[in-house]
Amino acid sequence: MTVTETATLVAPGRQHEGRPAGRTAGDLAFRILNYTVFAVLALLCAYPFYYLIINSVSANDVSALGDVRLFPVGFHLENYAEIFQLQGLTNATAVTVGRTVLGTAGTVLVSAFLGFMFTQERMWGRSFWYRFTIITMYFSAGLIPVFIIMRALGLTNNFWVYVLPFLVQPFNIILVKTYVEAMPRSLQEAAEVDGANIVQIFFRIYLQNMTPILATVAIFSAVMQWNMFQDTLIYITDQSLYTLQYQLYMFLNQASSLAQAAQNAGGNLGSIAAAATQQTATSIRMTISVIVVLPIIFIYPLFQRFFVKGIMLGAVKG
CATH class of the missing domain: 1.10.3720.10 (MetI-like)
Known part of the structure; x- marks a missing residue:
């Protein structure tokens, strides 16, 4: 075999160097677009749960104003301590x-x-x-x-x-x-x-x-x-x-009445620190929602590997 023939055989392989065999640039672009779209959709689905969590652990006065959107503000766990005492x-x-x-x-x-x-x-x-x-x-x-x-x-x-x-x-x-x-x-x-x-x-x-x-x-x-x-x-x-x-x-x-009762039980809470942990209707709603949702969120990952296979094989036929 001549040097020219050898170069001809090797050249096609060099064209796809760095990419798996049979995968074109279009395939790679589709995969990137696919992962991007599903990542965005996953974030949109996860954000409501994240929003509940960060508001339940943020300063109650800030949370009541709707100013907690991406990160917790004035982190504390007093809301959960109060809820579990109900x-x-x-x-x-x-x-x-x-x-x-x-x-x-x-x-x-x-x-x-x-x-x-x-x-x-x-x-x-x-x-x-x-x-x-x-x-x-x-x-x-x-x-x-x-x-x-x-x-x-x-x-x-x-x-x-x-x-x-x-x-x-x-x-x-x-x-x-x-x-x-x-x-x-x-x-x-x-x-x-x-x-x-x-x-x-x-x-x-x-x-x-x-x-x-x-x-x-x-x-x-x-x-x-x-x-x-x-x-x-x-x-x-x-x-x-x-x-x-x-x-x-x-x-x-009864969130509003519970918040008022919690405030009355706390006595004269006039400081900024007290206002941050003072119960509001919003803090009670957020904390309760987290308590309700979290157990189910933890269950899904345990069964996820069975779920897709089971629902496909057990799908309703004609």
């Missing part, structure tokens, strides 16, 4: 954590079992029961009939009103059913050959291989359970069963 907040937190844990676990287990059973052709009345479950997504009896049913079942002023009505979630069942249908049928056939019954097949074979879709259902259920306060408003009058969301909902509505 009467009933500890018990409400325990009730909410309890309903979230039990409700999520129950919803995941029931959705997984029903989604699995609706794929079994030998299930008696499978098509009827599946359609009967799904139709509840589109039709509801209404608030008053549901309240009457809950009262007849003894679920008013009862902790289990937070758990039992949410066990069967048609949308979650659809996701699980579609996910199970995509799994190899040979798994069940091999277990049946070994003598396993339907319950053993579900718990020992399918349940252990449904982590992505179960994590997705768990996120949906946990967020719903944590954020719910309407059921407390409708079914609960016993203050010991108030949830955190409902308690904070009342605090938000």
Whole structure:
């Protein structure tokens, strides 16, 4: 091979030196634009949460004027100390954590079992029961009939009103059913050959291989359970069963009066330092909002790696 031929073969490789093979300048420009657009969108989505946090830890007099936008001003944590001293907040937190844990676990287990059973052709009345479950997504009896049913079942002023009505979630069942249908049928056939019954097949074979879709259902259920306060408003009058969301909902509505009560309790607060930590309606609203949002923000990263896979594989088909 001559020197000229060698130079001809080497030259094309030099044209793309510093870039991966097959990637053009247009591809690189698209990736840069793509990352830039999504970074901007991510910042726009994150800023409201950041705004709540910096206002909750800033000087209350400055925050009340709306002058805190990018960085905290007069950093302090007195707002959280005051909020956690509010009467009933500890018990409400325990009730909410309890309903979230039990409700999520129950919803995941029931959705997984029903989604699995609706794929079994030998299930008696499978098509009827599946359609009967799904139709509840589109039709509801209404608030008053549901309240009457809950009262007849003894679920008013009862902790289990937070758990039992949410066990069967048609949308979650659809996701699980579609996910199970995509799994190899040979798994069940091999277990049946070994003598396993339907319950053993579900718990020992399918349940252990449904982590992505179960994590997705768990996120949906946990967020719903944590954020719910309407059921407390409708079914609960016993203050010991108030949830955190409902308690904070009342605090938000009473923010101005709570701020005034906190100021009166502080006595004669005329100094600049006292004004910075003196409770205002804005500081109470911001602090309460942070307390409500932060737990859910922490949950998402834990399940994020399962979420995309689960929601795609469990997506509704025609």
